Amino acid sequence: MFSINARGRHLRRPAPAAPEPAAPAAPVPPTPSIASEPTAAYARAAGVVRTTPEEARALLLSGRMPDELIVSGALRLNGEPRLRELPTFLECTHLEVNNCPNLELFPERLRATSVQATRTGIRELTGDWLVRETVNLSDNPRLQRLPERLTAKSLSVANCPQLLHLPATLHLTNWVEVAGSGLTSLPSGLKVNIRWQGTAVDERTAFRPEDLKAVEILNVRNVTRRRVLLERFGLDRFIEEVGGLIIDRDRDAGGERQLLSIPLEDDEPIVALRVKCPSTAHSYVLRVPPHVRTCRRAAAWLAGFENEHDYRPLIET
Amino acid sequence: MTQTSSLYRHGDVLIGAVAVLPTGAVPRPGLVLAHGEHTGHSHRIRETNAASLYAYGHELYLVVSAPTATLIHEEHRPIELPVGVYRVWQQREYTPSAIRTVVD
Numbered sequence: 001m002f003s004i005n006a007r008g009r010h011l012r013r014p015a016p017a018a019p020e021p022a023a024p025a026a027p028v029p030p031t032p033s034i035a036s037e038p039t040a041a042y043a044r045a046a047g048v049v050r051t052t053p054e055e056a057r058a059l060l061l062s063g064r065m066p067d068e069l070i071v072s073g074a075l076r077l078n079g080e081p082r083l084r085e086l087p088t089f090l091e092c093t094h095l096e097v098n099n100c101p102n103l104e105l106f107p108e109r110l111r112a113t114s115v116q117a118t119r120t121g122i123r124e125l126t127g128d129w130l131v132r133e134t135v136n137l138s139d140n141p142r143l144q145r146l147p148e149r150l151t152a153k154s155l156s157v158a159n160c161p162q163l164l165h166l167p168a169t170l171h172l173t174n175w176v177e178v179a180g181s182g183l184t185s186l187p188s189g190l191k192v193n194i195r196w197q198g199t200a201v202d203e204r205t206a207f208r209p210e211d212l213k214a215v216e217i218l219n220v221r222n223v224t225r226r227r228v229l230l231e232r233f234g235l236d237r238f239i240e241e242v243g244g245l246i247i248d249r250d251r252d253a254g255g256e257r258q259l260l261s262i263p264l265e266d267d268e269p270i271v272a273l274r275v276k277c278p279s280t281a282h283s284y285v286l287r288v289p290p291h292v293r294t295c296r297r298a299a300a301w302l303a304g305f306e307n308e309h310d311y312r313p314l315i316e317t
Numbered sequence: 318m319t320q321t322s323s324l325y326r327h328g329d330v331l332i333g334a335v336a337v338l339p340t341g342a343v344p345r346p347g348l349v350l351a352h353g354e355h356t357g358h359s360h361r362i363r364e365t366n367a368a369s370l371y372a373y374g375h376e377l378y379l380v381v382s383a384p385t386a387t388l389i390h391e392e393h394r395p396i397e398l399p400v401g402v403y404r405v406w407q408q409r410e411y412t413p414s415a416i417r418t419v420v421d
Binding site for chain 2: 231
C-alpha cells in the first residue's frame, strides 16, 4: 500500500481505513484553499505550522521539518544546497526551489499559486498537487514520476529524459512543454496545447518527427516554428531530402567534405558542413553561421576558431 | 581563440597544447574527457597513471605526465598524446537561436 524512500519518508501513505458504519461521523477538515490565508481548521490541527515566508525559510533551512506548513506568501529557496526536503503538506503562494541539487522530497499535498522547481534532486513526485498557474519541473534529469493527482494551468517537463509517462489523471488547461523529455505521447484524456522549446507544436512534431516531410518544413511560414520542426526532423535528414547547393568542397582526414547552402524564405539560409568521420566513415552534417563560405573556415569555426589559419590539427580520428 | 601549437581532434573533442596549467586549476577525478550523450561511450585516457585532469572554471585541462598517454574511444582511433599540458574542449554547432556544444 505504501513505499518508503531512502530517507525514511513515506512516498505513498497507506489508504485510510473505511469508517465504521456504527461510529459517529468524524469531523472532516475542509480541504485547504489555494489562497494564502489558511483555514481555521488547519491552523488548529496537530503539527501544523503557520508562518511568514521569512520564518518558513529559516525553519526549513534549519532542518526542523514540520509535517504541515502554511506560509502566508511566497516561499523562495532557490540555490540552497542545504535544502533536502519540504513538508508533507505545504501551502504557499509561489514555491521556488530552483537549483537545489539535494532537494529530493517534495510535498505529498501541495497547494500553491505556482511552482518553480528546476535543477533539483527529485526522482519521484507523489500525492496531490493543486497549483493555480504553472508547474515548472524542467531540467531534472532523474525525474521519473509526477504526482498521481496534479492540477495546474501549465506544466513544463523539458529536459526530464527519464520521465516516460504523464499520470492519466493529470489535469492541465493551458499547455505542456515537452522538449527533451522522455515522453512519447500524452495521456489519452489530456487535451492541452503542446510546446517544444516554447513553440506550439502538434503531437506529430513532438512525438513522431519521423512522420514529417522535409517539404512541409520548407512550407512553414512562421520562422520560429520552422526552426523547431527542422530541429525535430534532423538536419542530416533534411539535407538528404531537399539537397542543397554545394558552395565549396575539399578534403580532410575523412575524405571529401562539402559546404552546403539551403535558402529559406524569410529566414537566413542553412549553411552546413557535411563531413565524414575518419574513424567510422559515418557522415555528419553540422550547421555553421550563414556567412561562412569555405569548408576550411567551417571546420575551423566548428572547432572554436574564428580564423581558419589557427585551426591546423596534427591528427584527426 | 588562437591556437598555434599542437592540436588534435578526437571525434567532437579537441585537445590543444598550452604552455602551462592555469594557476588555481583544481584537480578533477577520473580520466574521462567527455561522455557520449546517447551512446554511453567516452573519450578517455587509457593509462591510469599517465595523466591527470584539472578544472579551471568551466575549462578542462589535461596534464600528460608520462612520455605518452593514449586517448581512446569505442568508435575513434586512438591518439598518442606526448607529455605536456593540454586544454580540452568540444566542437560547437550553430543554430539561429544559440551556439551549442556538439555532443555525440
